[in-house]
Amino acid sequence: MELLNPNLGLIAWTTVAFLITLWILGKYAWKPIVSGLEKREQNIADSIQAAEKVKQEMAALKSENEELLAKARDERAQMLREAKETRDKIIAEAKEQARQETNKIVSDAQAVINQQKMAAITELKNNVGKLVIEVSEKVLRRELASKEAQEQFIHELTSEVKLN
Amino acid sequence: MGFRSVKSLLVATFSIFLISVSFQGFAQNNEDGEAKTEEKFDPTTVILNHVQDGYSFHFFTIGDFHASIPLPVILYSPQKGLSIFSSSRFGHEGELTYEGYKMENNKIVAVDEGVKVYDFSMTRNVVQMLLVLTLFIILMINIGKRYKKGIGVTSAPTGVQNLLEPVIIFIRDEVAKVNLGSRWERYMPYLLTLFFFILVNALFGMIPGVANVAGNIAFTLILGVIALIVILASTTTHFWKHLFWPPGVPFLVKLILVPVELAGVFIIKPGALIIRLFANMIAGHIVILAFISLIFIFGEMSTVAGYSFSPFSVLFIVFDYFIEILVAFIQAFIFTVLTAIFIGQGFEGSDHDLHPGTHDGML
Numbered sequence: 001m002e003l004l005n006p007n008l009g010l011i012a013w014t015t016v017a018f019l020i021t022l023w024i025l026g027k028y029a030w031k032p033i034v035s036g037l038e039k040r041e042q043n044i045a046d047s048i049q050a051a052e053k054v055k056q057e058m059a060a061l062k063s064e065n066e067e068l069l070a071k072a073r074d075e076r077a078q079m080l081r082e083a084k085e086t087r088d089k090i091i092a093e094a095k096e097q098a099r100q101e102t103n104k105i106v107s108d109a110q111a112v113i114n115q116q117k118m119a120a121i122t123e124l125k126n127n128v129g130k131l132v133i134e135v136s137e138k139v140l141r142r143e144l145a146s147k148e149a150q151e152q153f154i155h156e157l158t159s160e161v162k163l164n
Numbered sequence: 165m166g167f168r169s170v171k172s173l174l175v176a177t178f179s180i181f182l183i184s185v186s187f188q189g190f191a192q193n194n195e196d197g198e199a200k201t202e203e204k205f206d207p208t209t210v211i212l213n214h215v216q217d218g219y220s221f222h223f224f225t226i227g228d229f230h231a232s233i234p235l236p237v238i239l240y241s242p243q244k245g246l247s248i249f250s251s252s253r254f255g256h257e258g259e260l261t262y263e264g265y266k267m268e269n270n271k272i273v274a275v276d277e278g279v280k281v282y283d284f285s286m287t288r289n290v291v292q293m294l295l296v297l298t299l300f301i302i303l304m305i306n307i308g309k310r311y312k313k314g315i316g317v318t319s320a321p322t323g324v325q326n327l328l329e330p331v332i333i334f335i336r337d338e339v340a341k342v343n344l345g346s347r348w349e350r351y352m353p354y355l356l357t358l359f360f361f362i363l364v365n366a367l368f369g370m371i372p373g374v375a376n377v378a379g380n381i382a383f384t385l386i387l388g389v390i391a392l393i394v395i396l397a398s399t400t401t402h403f404w405k406h407l408f409w410p411p412g413v414p415f416l417v418k419l420i421l422v423p424v425e426l427a428g429v430f431i432i433k434p435g436a437l438i439i440r441l442f443a444n445m446i447a448g449h450i451v452i453l454a455f456i457s458l459i460f461i462f463g464e465m466s467t468v469a470g471y472s473f474s475p476f477s478v479l480f481i482v483f484d485y486f487i488e489i490l491v492a493f494i495q496a497f498i499f500t501v502l503t504a505i506f507i508g509q510g511f512e513g514s515d516h517d518l519h520p521g522t523h524d525g526m527l
Contacts, residue, residue: 001448002212002216002269002270003212003381004381005381006380006381006382006385007217007287008283009283009284009285010217010287010289010290010380010383011385012284012388013293013294014382014383015390017293017294018357018361018387020297021297021301021357021361022353022354022357023304024301025301025305025356025357025360026353026357027309028304028305028309029301029304029354030304030356032308033309033311034308034336034349034352034353034356035311035337036311036312036317037311037316037329037332040316040317043317043318044349053509057361116410125404138414
């Protein structure tokens with residue numbers, strides 16, 4: 001049958017055509033296309049990977065930031081607390097010191113007062129004694145005639161004596 | 165820019181080609197045209213003439229007008245040497261004798277008995293194939309240049325790249341990588357060329373009036389032979405050891421199995437490829453021509469029957485055309501995928517990182 005009888009010319013031409021096509025396309029088309037596609041896919045894969053990595057890094061950074069923030073907040077709170085404690089302590093100490101100072105001043109003052117009181121008493125005693133001695137001396141020097149005159153005299157003397 | 169000028173050049177050449185054809189048609193008046201119209205319509209001859217190869221592009225004949233492009237005839241015989249001349253020398257019906265050669269049953273033979281002729285003529289299949297491949301090569305080189313320039317590599321692909329890229333990626337991922345494992349890249353040029361070689365020839369063969377290149381046994385035979393060569397070239401000693409001494413098989417079974425396996429490798433596998441493609445490609449054309457012939461068969465019975473049947477015929481032909489387009493893609497794919505599978509079987513198991521299907525998904 002003619003249909004199933006391959007003819008020589010077509011066989012030869014098809015072979016030549018196929019081999020030339022294979023050679024030309026292999027060199028100028030398939031190679032750049034396949035390698036280009038490969039490169040592009042690699043590129044896309046790399047880009048996606050890089051994006052994923054950046055995303056992860058961002059997430060890590062964010063959580064780190066939050067941690068830092070939380071720490072800072074804690075620190076601030078602690079500092080405030082410490083400052084308050086210090087303040088209270090200082091106030092308490094100042095109050096204590098003031099009280100002690102006051103006590104000391106008061107006790108000093110009392111001591112001075114006592115001392116002066118004692119000095120005054122001693123002086124008074126000395127004065128009274130001197131006075132008694134003077135009066136007695138006067139009395140003794142004057143010879144008293146009568147009892148009434150004596151009494152008069154004493155009375156005079158006593159009125160003269162003024163306590164201080 | 166270069167592509168554009170080449171394109172316009174091609175258009176110009178083709179136009180001149182066509183114009184010369186029409187002149188040819190007017191110039192050569194033949195009386196045989198009349199006689200043919202009175203002959204009884206013979207669908208078998210018409211169909212076979214259409215699906216077979218020919219020495220000229222014959223489009224139609226109206227009365228004395230023959231719209232055909234004569235093609236160069238290249239003959240070689242040991243006695244007469246090389247002779248090259250136009251096929252129009254044989255006349256429109258191949259009735260003339262030229263340089264001691266004549267046409268007999270659509271074949272060129274020497275007038276003298278005993279002169280052996282090797283026919284390397286540029287038949288319509290050859291010319292059409294070369295034309296189609298030239299166009300396709302120009303297109304592909306242009307696309308290749310774009311990838312070289314970085315379009316589609318560092319930026320998005322544009323234009324015709326988008327059309328071909330899915331096909332190329334499909335061949336790469338579903339044919340090459342699946343069947344050839346880590347050696348896929350070495351076979352990519354062959355597989356892609358094979359696929360597009362079949363596809364463009366099959367698709368162009370569907371244009372009415374042109375030759376049915378992909379449905380020619382010589383065309384498919386060569387593709388099958390090349391596939392066989394590639395398959396054999398990629399086999400390993402492991403493959404042949406298993407073929408000649410299949411492990412775990414009783415001796416007597418081996419005696420049967422080895423010849424069967426050998427026949428499978430050398431005859432059945434490539435033979436199946438050749439016959440499948442040939443039958444599929446020619447069948448569609450025969451069906452279309454049969455439906456057209458039906459119009460004329462009915463027309464011979466009565467003119468009314470012929471006219472009234474033609475819409476149905478056209479409907480079926482349109483339907484068949486769609487199937488043909490589908491078949492062109494499917495057959496190109498099947499031929500390619502089977503070749504890839506056979507190649508894969510050749511080195512399967514030779515080293516263990518090559519298990520088919522274990523390829524890493526790129527993305």
